[in-house]
Amino acid sequence: MSRRRKFHLYLTIVTLSTGFLVATSFETNKLTRKERMNDQLFQQETQLNDRILAEKEQNRHLENQLLDLQRQVGKVEEAMAERKSEAADTLSQLDAARMLAGVVAVEGPGIVITMQDSQNAANSTDIANYIVHEQDVRLVVNELRAAGAEAISINGQRVVSNSEIRCIGPTIIVNGIKSAAPFVVTAIGNPDTLDSALNLPGGVLHSLQDFVQISIAKKERVELPAFVGDAKTKHS
Incomplete structure (x- = not known):
């Protein structure tokens, strides 16, 4: 190679x-x-x-x-x-x-009771039997309380536990305020219940109807003022 x-x-x-x-x-x-x-x-x-x-x-x-x-x-x-x-x-x-x-004004459903002297008073020899007295008003108030009334007033005066209701002649004094007939008692509560309580047989209206005039009106709304006065003072 x-x-x-x-x-x-x-x-x-x-x-x-x-x-x-x-x-x-x-x-x-x-x-x-x-x-x-x-x-x-x-x-x-x-x-x-x-x-x-x-x-x-x-x-x-x-x-x-x-x-x-x-x-x-x-x-x-x-x-x-x-x-x-x-x-x-x-x-x-x-x-x-x-x-x-009673220290505040209140409103609600209730009834209004108007109490007036009887028309027979002028023709009677015993006028005292036919005029509204404080015991008549007190009887209505007590019945309303027993029936469950939540608040009550008399001629615009709020009624509380120690309210004074006194009679002087034809006038009534409530919480120191004098007023004459007609006496309007206003109560807050169930209108039917309160009305039924006053109209019971032998009840308040039955015992007073022959001596004074009483009318009852059920209301959907009533107004009551607050109590004015000394709440600490107890009156009889």
């Missing part, structure tokens, strides 16, 4: 070896880059999963805090509702006490 042919043979071998080494190196680098990229993706995925787990744990913690706060708010709302209910009951009792004490 000539020297020239040997040179070409060696050159060919060297070229093929170099090409093989370059190709092998390229493939090796390619695999290395791919493995590196896969490793980065794995690390990123792992980090993302860790973040998701951390977020889930944080959300669970926040949900527990929210539930705890909701329970606390519920307890506060229950306590406030209870106090509000107690306050409403107290206010209702106070309003009822004020009405019974």
